[in-house]
Amino acid sequence: MHTATRGTVLLVDDDPMIRKATEKWLQMAGLEVLTASSAEEALPHLNEDFRGILLTDVKMPGMTGLELMEIAHAQIRDLPVILVTGHGDIDMAIQAMRDGAYDFIEKPFVPERLVETLLRACEKRNLMIENLRLQNDLAVRSGLDGKIIGISPAIQRLKRELLASAEIDTNVIIYGETGSGKELVAQCLHEFSPRKHKRFVPINCGAIPEHLIESELFGHEAGAFTGASKRRIGKFEHADGGTLFLDEIESTPAHLQIKILRALQEGQIERLGSNQSIAVDIRVIAASKADLKEDENFRQDLFYRLNVTQLFLPPLRERSEDVPLLFMHYVNQAANERDRDSRQLSNQDEKILRSHQWPGNVRELKNVAIRFALDNRVSLADLVNGQQIPVSSEDVEHKPLPLAIQVAAFEEDIIKRSLQRHQGNIKAVMDELELPRRTLNQKMTKFGLNRSDYLD
Incomplete structure (x- = not known):
């Protein structure tokens, strides 16, 4: 064997x-x-x-x-x-x-x-x-592969279904847990559709107070209600010719579900305070954490109007093989945006990434990746476990850090600068800092510094 x-x-x-x-x-x-x-x-x-x-x-x-x-x-x-x-x-x-x-x-x-x-x-x-x-x-990733990162069978299937759905130009429901990337999928549906040259208009239905969401969606005329000092164009009208993304649609109030259904059936809307109908040509992509068909508070006629196509976005815990690739995508992105060298993953880091359940999904992973990219003193294990090392003496109740931590930070900075000056030439760094090879190796290992990161 x-x-x-x-x-x-x-x-x-x-x-x-x-x-x-x-x-x-x-x-x-x-x-x-x-x-x-x-x-x-x-x-x-x-x-x-x-x-x-x-x-x-x-x-x-x-x-x-x-x-x-x-x-x-x-x-x-x-x-x-x-x-x-x-x-x-x-x-x-x-x-x-x-x-x-x-x-x-x-x-x-x-x-x-x-x-x-x-x-x-x-x-x-x-x-x-x-x-x-x-x-x-x-x-080497480009097109859809450059936007939705992953090699797992679930993600490959999602990409195929997404491209097929994008071309059909019908309404879509995207199912996925919080933080799993439903808006990104909706954006890709728009960008690979015939409507890509028009607007993509997102709105989170659960984040807007109930008394304001109708105006946000359909707009209003001046004087339509207290505080409406001038005309406002709603999201339906603003998205005309393009795509309207209704995130967390399950939180939409019942009376508003009726208006959304009518707008989709008739292709027309009315602003609050107006009797004039306005024609709109839009594609609606809705997103939900829960199965809308089983939701007693969601109108079934609206569900069937939206449910022409369904896309299911798997949580990170079900596609662990994608996690290191996705993590490094965000690490590199954060490092490039701030003109810093990108940190690398150890074998133990990869094991940590794959074994963590990521309850916050991609949103959680992205936050951890950014912190990992920007702070060499904090380990991935501490970040994943919610422990963070303060980066300055003012971070914790304005109390100074212990001397050992401050000295270590000072040493790390000096070695980094020397490596940068000499473009990773270890002999030159040893000579400049008057350090034996073994001592320099130990300190570079301690601080997670790699010679290859500083080569010209």
């Missing part, structure tokens, strides 16, 4: 006995292993399709492991390379790490330590590949 591997390692060593023993250790640890007896033999593997990491001896006949690393990095940016060195090569290995090596292992090495290092490198490599996939997926 085929089992998934924990990663792929390209093992390069000219000693056949060491190569064979190392290959066996790595395979026992769940790693897929490709072997090469020389750097020259390894080169064909190092192309854009290679998804693994490189483990290479340094001293070999012909091309050395250091030369192989240089070529590998030219082919695959940020490829994790682990060097195997002799006892007297420590200074050389440290210099190699400054030049971009992921780590080095000194001979004779302990197999458990080697495996541990390789698994960490594979996790980093897999994370880089997944983030690149998400970025590429978002970059």
